[in-house]
Amino acid sequence: MSQDNLVNRLSGQIESLQEAFRKLSKAATLKDLAGQFVGVVRSMFPAADIDLMYRATPAEHWEKLFNSGTPGLEDLLTIPAGGVPSSCTLDTPSTRILAVQRLVDKSFIGLVLSRMDERTEYSDSDVVSLRLFIHLFENAYQKMLSQRTEKGLIFSLNHRVLQLNSLIDTGIEVAKLDQDSSPQRLALERAASLTNASKGLVRIRSGERLKEEILFPTGFSVQSTSGGENRIATSFSFADDTYTFELFDKESRSGIIPFEDTDQLLLDALARQVHASLENRYLHQQALEKQKIEQDIAVAASIQQRILPTSLPSINGYDIAGINIPSKSVGGDYYDCILLPDGKYALIVADVAGKGVPAALLVSSLHAYLSAYLESTIPLDQLVRRLNTVIYNASTDDKFITSFIALLSPETGEIETISAGHNPAYLLRKDNTIQELNTGGVALGMLDIDFPYQTEQVTIEPGERLLLYTDGVTEATNEQNQLYDADVPLQQFVLRTKPERAELFIQSLISDIKRFTGNAPQNDDITALYLLRRGRDV
C-alpha cells in the first residue's frame, strides 16, 4: 500500500470515527445509545450478527440491548479480572469477536460480533477497529451520564426555586380572607406537591374528638400507606383545636424513598402559615364584630341623643339644669323635665342596670312609655306600676331601671315624688338641712308583680333646692378605688354649694367629681338634675 493510500485510508477511518461519535453522543438513554452503536458497528461490519449486552454490576446478569437471536452468547462474555478495564478477543475459530468494556460507572457493555458467513474469519485489524468503536461507546456513555447529571442538577435547582417560590405564594394565598378553599386544604396540597409525597392528610381534633379530616388525594386509605420512616408530620394548636398535618410515601422515579430534612422544614413552614392565617382570620372576624358593635352603638347613641333633652323648659319662678355624661358612647342613664297638660312639670332621672346598646334601648322604651303615660294624667303611683309592667315585659332578666320622678306644681311649689328603687333625692331646705325623698317601691322591670308604689308630698319653698341624681355621682371612684360619696358626702356638697343659678351648681358638681376621680376612668354614667326655686335671696 502506498503512503498516500495509507493516509487516505486512515483519514477515512478518522472521519468515520468522528461521525460515529457524533451520532453516539446524541443519545439520551442507554437504549438510544445501544441502537446508535449497533448502527455504527453494522456500517463497519455489514455482514455481521451483532449482540449487545449491558451488565450493571458483576453480580448481576447480562441484559440484552440488541439481540441477533443466537441463544447463549452471554455465557461467552467474561468480566475482565482485577483492574483490567476491557477485553476484546477473537474467539476460536475466528468467526466471532468477543468484547467486554468496563464503563465509567463500573457497569459493563458486552459485544458479540458473529460472522453470518462462517467461512470468513475476522482479522486482528477488525479487532482493533472494534476496540476503537467500543471506546467510542464508552466516551459517549460517559457524556450521556454527564448530561444526565447536569440535567438532574438543573432540575434539582429549579425544584428548589419552585419550593421557595411556592412557599411564598402559599403564604400569600392562605392569608387571603375571602378564599373558598380552607387554608389547611391548600397547604396540604402544596406540601404534598413540593415534597413529592404521594398522599397526605390534615386532622383537626378537639380533645379526643376528630372534628375534620382532609385527605389528599381524596378517598385514599391511611392504612395503605407505608408508615414509619415514609411519614412526616407536624401539628399546632389553635382555639382549643389541634391541627395535625401528615405526609406519606415520598415518591421518586425508582419507588418510595425516605423524606429529607428539607421536606420536614417545608411542612413545618406551611403549617405555620396556616396557623398564622387562622389567627389572622380570627382577629379579622373580631375586628368586624367590633366594627359592627361600634356601628350599633353609634346608632344607639344617636337615638339616645335625641331622647335626652337638648334644653330644659323655662319654669316661671324656678331655675333648672341637668347633665348626662355617659361612661361609654351609649349610656344607661336618662333625665328630662316635661311640661304636662295640667301645667305641672315632671322631673325624671333614671338609671338602667347595664350600659351599651341594650341599656340604651331600654332607656328608649322608658322614654316612650313615660311620655305616653304622663300625657294621660293618671296618678303617679299607677303610672309607675304600669311602667313596671311594660319595662318588665320589654327587658331581659338582668335588666331593670331605677327611677325617680317628681311632679312639680310650679305655682304652689308642691311636689309629688316617687322613687322606683332609685337613690334618694335631696331637698335642701331654707334652714340649711337636707330632706331625703325616698318613698316609692322596687326598681322598674325587676319583678312581675303588681307591686304597690307609694308617693310622697313635699313643698319646695322659695330659696329651696332639689337635687335628683344617679349612682354615677355617688359611686364615682378615684385611682385608689374610693367612692366620691364616701370621701366627700354628696349631702355636704349640696349644703355648701348654693350658687344663684342651677347651671352653676351642675358645673361645680361635675368639677368636684373630676377633682376627686383624677385620672381614674369613668366607670358609670353621671346624671344630675337640679331645681332651684327663686326667692328673695336667690
Place this chain on the structure above:
Amino acid sequence: MEQPFTLTSEMREDCLVMATSGYVNNVGGETIAKEFGRHFENGTKHVVLNLAQSKVVNSIGMSFLIEIIEQLQDVEGKLIFTNLDPAVEKMLSIMGLFKFAGKEQTVEDALKSLTQQT
C-alpha cells in the same frame, strides 16, 4: 380537592389530545408517558395535554412531562399544555417546561396553533 388520577385520550387529526384528572405525580406522570409512548411509536408528533382537572403536580410527574417534551423535540414534534391552573402554570414555568413546550387557554386553541405551525 384532588381526586385519584385518571387519563382520557383521543386522536384529533394527527394530534394526540390527553386530558388528566387528579394528582400528576409518579403514577399520573407514568400513565401519561405510557399513553404518549403508545402513540409516539406510531408516529404521533403533536400532543395536547389538558390539565384542567389537575390542580396539583409534583416534580416526579413533571419529570415524565419533560421526557415527553424531549422525545418530541428529537422528531421536531411539539407538546402544548392547556387549561392550566395558575399555580400549575407557574410550577411548569419555573421548572422550564415552557422553553420547549407551548401553552394555550383551550384544547381548540392548541389544535389551531399546531395546525398553523405545520
